[in-house]
Structures are given as C-alpha cells and as structure tokens.
Amino acid sequence: MNTNRRVLIVPGGWAIDVPSGSTLLAAALAAGVRLPSSCRNGTCRECRCRVLQGELRHTIGWPGLDADERREGWALPCVAEPLSDLVIEQPRARRDDAA
Numbered sequence: 001m002n003t004n005r006r007v008l009i010v011p012g013g014w015a016i017d018v019p020s021g022s023t024l025l026a027a028a029l030a031a032g033v034r035l036p037s038s039c040r041n042g043t044c045r046e047c048r049c050r051v052l053q054g055e056l057r058h059t060i061g062w063p064g065l066d067a068d069e070r071r072e073g074w075a076l077p078c079v080a081e082p083l084s085d086l087v088i089e090q091p092r093a094r095r096d097d098a099a
C-alpha cells in the first residue's frame, strides 16, 4: 500500500506529499522545496528542523540528535520518514521556483 503523508513546512506555508519509503528531504526536493542539507546521512545536522505536529521516525538508529533534542521534537529530515501528516518548522526552507 502506498500511503502519502502530507507535510506542511512553516513558516513558508508549503505543503508537500511524502510517499511511503521516501525521506522528508527527498520528497521536499522532488516537490521543489529546498531544505538545508549537506551530508544526507544523519550526521552533519545541517537539515535539523522542529516537528510542530505529527509523528515521524528516523531511518537510522543514531541520527545526530541527542535525547533532549528528540524529546523537544527536533528531527533530521534527510533520514526521517513521516508516520502521520506533519507540520515542520524550517525557517531556512526555500521554494525552488527561480526558473
């Protein structure tokens, strides 16, 4: 079953669909929303953002977040898959429509 999750990125206000099996970062890029990123494997923390609503899981056992950050709702979109619809906060997100 292919379940898309809807993810709203604030404060930009862009909604993207994340197909099952896709990371937040990959889905955002595919939708034309550029999230900050570098390593794309959960270590550099460049993509770190806050989850304001909803649940996600990290695809690796030890993403570069400590226990406090996880409790406070921080996530690494390059290695995160939504488990529900989400609202994430990433002030450095940009819409990729400079064509």
Ligand code: FES
Residues within 6 Å of the ligand: 036, 037, 038, 039, 040, 041, 042, 043, 044, 045, 046, 047, 048, 064, 076, 077, 078, 079
């Ligand atoms: S891009 Fe490096 S931790 Fe996500």
